[in-house]
Amino acid sequence: MPDFGFSLSKSSSVSLDSLDLGLYGELERLEPGVKTCMACGSCSAACTASVWSGMSVRKLILNLQRGKDVEKMLGSCMLCGKCSMVCPRGINTRHLILSLCRIYKKQ
Amino acid sequence: MKERFASGFDPFVLPFLLGMIFVLGYCAYGIVRILLQLPRKDRRRFLLSLITPHIILKNVWDIFCNCLLHVKLWKRNKMLGFMHSSIAFGWFMLILLGHIEVMAYCPDRIRFFYYPIFFNYFVAENESTIGGAVLFFLMDFFLLMILTGIVLAVVKRVRSRIFGMRRTTRLSLMDNIGLYSLWAIFPLRLLAESFTAHISGGSFLTIPANWVFRQFLGNDLNMLPTWWAYSIALGVFMCVLPFTRYMHIPAEMMLIPMRNAGLRIRHPRKGFARIEVLSCPGCGVCIDACPMSVKKANIKDCTVYLNRQIRRGNEKRIEEISDKCLLCGKCEAVCQVGVEGPLLRMEQRAMRKYGLSQDFSGLDVSLLAPAASGAKVLYFSGCMTRLTPSIGKSVTSVLHKAGVGFRWMDEEGGLCCGRPLQTAGRYEQAAQLIRKNEELILGSGADTLVLSCPICYKIFSQDYKLPGVRVVNYATYFSELIASGRLNPVKSDICYVYHDPCESGRGCGYYDEPRKLLGAIAGIAEAPMSRSESVCCGGSLGSLTLEFAQREAMTRKSLENLYASRADAVATACPLCLATFSRYSERPVRDLSEILDLALKSEKASDRTVRG
Structure with missing residues (x-):
């Protein structure tokens, strides 16, 4: 394709039929609290790692629900646990990340 | 003194002998196994320490003070200290005096294990000497000392509150067998020695008892069953000892030299950690100390139960207990034998395998x-x-x-x-x-x-x-x-109580400096439990599984302790404590820096008024 100096951005549509939600399912089983997440973003606001890595627990959970890759975000968590202190739903996000790291399989 | 039996043997010594051989064999096997589990460097270090004179002296002194006299326990709780030292020291003295008796009167029998224990059965008193009388008096004296301890132990089992313990450990079946056989040993010894006192001699305890018994049991045939019972009680105790909390008796004698050699936990189950776990006497002091125990559901997650589950190899519970703990370190601070509960748990956490591990080594900072x-x-x-x-x-x-x-x-x-x-x-x-x-x-x-x-x-x-x-x-x-005059705070008349954060307090032993600062800028009060006994606010990062909603009771308990000082406000030196307390406290909670800043502000204000 010739280079026009611009291109079409990749489709961001999510096909729930073709997704592999195995990781999220497993996480839901281990950490039922994750289901109560309402994506308010308090965790992202409190995150120390977000400044230099784009880490956000909210985004992480959304990405998991959409079958997207979370390795980079997961790999930058320093486990300081502020996200779990500010969570209005009382989700233990710190343990959620530890559990996710345990069940994560590298492609 | 003359011997009653030429053979120097009677079948009743067999239960004791079996128990003794079993327990010695078990301990020897255990020591070898633990030595093999130690990393090579640690093992070398430990063995070298055993031949270093000043460490040997320290070992002997520490074992004497802690295992026999229970000095640490005395400092913490006089009743418990008396109970434990009377049993441990009294028993030690009975064994020692038994050996002295054998050495003095029938030295050729010293090679028999059981002779010092059952001395009064095997000899007959044919002359009264001052030496013998003193020995017998001492034997009776220490037996009485142990019996006092046993009475206290029975009282403690029934009503632990008399001893200042709100809660004590729930014993397992094996622990109960050990406990009852231990309680039985000494009354049975008194009985057995009393029955033979008119033959072998005795003192202020055994002779009067002998007179009483002879009033209605004037038959020497009654002697043997009591000696059998005494021997069986000893045998049972020693056979169950490795599987009960009484394993702490031999284990602590091993823990002290290892600690003095400078060893530390390197694996959550093996080597030094194993010795620490076995040294846990299951006294349950850590239960009342644990901030989590305000909720009954968490009692089984205290260090004493962690040690029990590790001994049982119950992996599921070990994981649960390890993850729940706040790592505040109070159980370690109050522990009489020095079991490092938080470290055991951290090592356990470190054992886990992760599919994805963070890697910060390549981070561009x-x-x-x-x-x-x-x-x-x-x-x-x-x-x-x-x-x-x-x-x-x-x-x-x-x-x-x-x-x-x-x-x-x-x-x-x-x-x-x-x-x-x-x-x-x-x-x-x-x-x-x-x-x-x-x-x-x-x-x-x-x-x-x-x-x-x-x-x-x-x-x-x-x-x-x-x-x-x-x-x-x-x-x-x-x-x-402040000391160098660069800051001139005006002392506020608000009285603060200082809450020691776990990490700087028990974690670093940093207690005096914050108090010094606070004392210079405001009034200061001391909470009933402070410094190394300070109660965790409940906000600790140590716990992996405890959700924040479950921690409210702990925070309130910690605040209760601080309020008891009657201070107007709470001072702390930790962002986590500040955030956690602020949520529930009825009195103002401030960080040291905030208090200092306020004290400086008022100075500025007063400056202005002077100038104006």
Whole structure:
């Protein structure tokens, strides 16, 4: 394709039929609290790692629900646990990340 | 004294003999196994320590003070101390005196294990000497001492509150067998010795008892059953000993030399950790101490139960207990034998396998470097302070007022100190963050690093290598500024009670400096439980599984302790404690820096009025 100096951005549509939600399912089983997440973003606001890595627990959970890759975000968590202190739903996000790291399989 | 039996043997000694051989064999096997489990370096170190004269002296002294006299327990609880030392020291003296008797009267029998124990059965008193009378008196005296201890033990089982213990451990079946056989040993010994006292002699306890028994049991045939019963009780106790909490008796004698040799836990189950677990006497002092135990559901997660589950090999429960703990360290502070509960749990956490491990070693930190300037003082507020920005604000305000040229290293965000990763058992990742932070600090050219977070302070002062940089807690630093006259706070008339944060208090032994600072700027009161006994606020990062909603009861309990001091307000030196207390406290909660900043503000105000 010739280079026009611009291109079409990749489709961001999510096909729930073709997704592999195995990781999220497993996480839901281990950490039922994750289901109560309402994506308010308090965790992202409190995150120390977000400044230099784009880490956000909210985004992480959304990405998991959409079958997207979370390795980079997961790999930058320093486990300081502020996200779990500010969570209005009382989700233990710190343990959620530890559990996710345990069940994560590298492609 | 003359011997009653030429053979020097009677079948009743067999239960005792079997038990003795079993327990000695078991301990020998255990020692060899634990020595083999130690890493090579540690083993060498331990064996060398056993032939180093000053360590030998220390070992003997420590074993005498702690295993026999229970000095530490005396300091904590006089009743418990008396109960334990009377049984342990009394029993030791009975064994020692038994050997002296055998050596004195029938030295050729000393090679029989059982002779010193059953001496009174095998000999007959044919002459009264002053030496014999003294020996017999001492034997009876120490037997009486043990019996007093046993009576106290029985009372304690029924009503532990008399001993100041709100809760005590629930015993397992084996522990109960051990307990009842131990209780039975000494009354049976008294009975057995009383029955033979008219033959073998006795003293103030056994002779009168003998008169009483002979009134209605005037037959010497009654003798043997009591000696059998005594021997069986001993045999049963020794046979179950390795499977009960009484294993702490031999294990602690091993733990003390190992600790004096400088060994530490390197594996959650093997080697030194194993000895620590076996040394747990199951007294349950840690249950009342544990901040989690305010909720009944958490009692089974105290260190005493962790030790029990480790001994049973119950993996599921070990994992649960290890993850739940707040790592506040109070169980370790109150433990009589020094079981390092938090460390056992951290090591357990470190054993886990992860599919994905964070890697910070390749992180580019150039963007996080503190701005280049000539200021020699760095202030690191730590990431927790982002939730309580008032601390950062007041620390910088105080530093400005003192005219200190400084740079706020993580004002725009920075790296975590690594302590939360450590508590989660992710040592390697923590070490990577430590290296990155070291790089940042050493690269900045500063010579002083001021910290306002005790979590950071612990890891910075203990694990960071920062040559040429002084790592200082803000309480110390501010005290110095006041002493040098750069800060002139006006002492406020509000009375504060200082809450020791777990990480700086028990974690670093940092108790006096914050009190010194607080005393200089405000009134100070002491809570009933403070310093190493301070109660965790419940906000600790140590727990992996405890959700914040479940911690309210702990925070309230901790506040109750602080309110008992009748102070007007609570002072603390930790962003986490501040955030946690503020949620539930009815009295104002302030960080040390906030109090100091307030004291400086009033100074400014008074200056103005003077000038105006």
